[in-house]
Amino acid sequence: MRAVPVLLLLAIAACASHEPATEPASVREQLASDTHLYIAAGDSAGAVTAQMKTATGWNNGLVDLKLDSGQLVARAAPSGAILITTVELGFEDIAIPASLIGHEAVLRRPHLHLTAPAEATTTWAGNDAAEATATLALELSWSIAVDGVALPIAAPTLPPLPVKLQLTGAGARITAELRLHVAGELWSWADLMKLSDLDLVLGADTPASTVP
Numbered sequence: 001m002r003a004v005p006v007l008l009l010l011a012i013a014a015c016a017s018h019e020p021a022t023e024p025a026s027v028r029e030q031l032a033s034d035t036h037l038y039i040a041a042g043d044s045a046g047a048v049t050a051q052m053k054t055a056t057g058w059n060n061g062l063v064d065l066k067l068d069s070g071q072l073v074a075r076a077a078p079s080g081a082i083l084i085t086t087v088e089l090g091f092e093d094i095a096i097p098a099s100l101i102g103h104e105a106v107l108r109r110p111h112l113h114l115t116a117p118a119e120a121t122t123t124w125a126g127n128d129a130a131e132a133t134a135t136l137a138l139e140l141s142w143s144i145a146v147d148g149v150a151l152p153i154a155a156p157t158l159p160p161l162p163v164k165l166q167l168t169g170a171g172a173r174i175t176a177e178l179r180l181h182v183a184g185e186l187w188s189w190a191d192l193m194k195l196s197d198l199d200l201v202l203g204a205d206t207p208a209s210t211v212p
Contacts (some may be wrong), residue, residue, distance in 0.1 A: 002190065024171045031076035031167075036207060037176050039070030043203025048186070050096055051194040053096075058194075061169035065110075065200065066092040072178060072204050074165075082122045082132045083167065087114040087178075089202070103147050110142040120165060132142075133166040140187070155186040161198075169206075176204040 024030040046065030051058045073086035089112040096105035120132035140156045164179045181199040188194040 002196065026171060027129070027167060027169045027174055028076055028080070028124065028127040030169075030172050030206075031074065031082065032172060034073055034075050035174065037072045037074070037174060037204035038207050039067065039072060039089070039178075039202050039204040041067040041069070042160065044070070044201060046198070046200035046202075048195050048199075049197040051196065052096075053192050061202065063094055063095075063096065067202070068092050070202065070204075072176065072202075076122075076130075077119075080122055080124055080130075081122045082130065082134075082167075083117055084114065084120060084134055084165070085117045087112065087136060087138065105144065105146045108143045108145060108150075110140065112138050112140050115139050128168065128170055130165075130167045133162065134165070134168075135160045135162050137161075144189075150157070153189065158186060172206060174206045178202040 024032075032098050044067040046067070048063050048065060050061050050063045053059075066135045068090045070089040071086065072084070074082050074084050076082050091110040091112075094107040094110060096107065115137045118134045118136050120134035122130055122132040124130045138158055138161055140158055142153070142156075143155050160184075161180055161182055168175050178200075179202075180198065182198045183196075185194055185196045187200055
């Protein structure tokens with residue numbers, strides 16, 4: 001006679017286990033845990049100035065930076081401060097204009113990644129919009145080829161880089177814009193080649209799989 005109540009309890013438990021997860025009520029609530037934002041190549045752009053030393057001085061040229069893939073991971077502390085825990089940016093090969101060095105040169109597979117989490121100074125406008133500023137420790141890796149011949153090159157040491165982050169959305173749906181602007185020299189190689197004046201604007205969104 002007790003079989004029916006037991007079966008009823010099991011059925012209720014099974015139904016409860018299949019209830020859909022509650023969607024976060026705000027962007028701030030979504031950011032209570034690590035939130036992955038994927039950076040879209042179509043919503044991102046950048047440029048850097050390349051310089052090459054010649055017998056008469058330095059030749060300058062503006063080089064476009066084309067994003068191949070990227071992601072940003074962030075969360076918000078109870079205080080509201082945003083902690084940036086991951087930045088991964090992969091770029092397409094960068095062709096150095098032959099007019100700069102007299103040879104075909106390519107910086108292959110440039111990749112930037114965050115080496116340590118960074119807490120951002122954050123201002124919230126309600127619970128669905130925030131602006132934040134931070135200084136990131138980013139490491140750059142790549143290889144260089146001149147006339148198709150790969151040359152040994154150490155990983156460049158970059159200075160701390162200031163960024164501005166804007167977050168908007170509703171609940172689990174978050175859109176972000178990350179801006180990075182650095183004036184002045186970023187890297188030099190054997191006092192023959194330099195990169196300076198970096199500008200990046202990166203657009204990112206939460207992946208579709210996290211949004212009901």
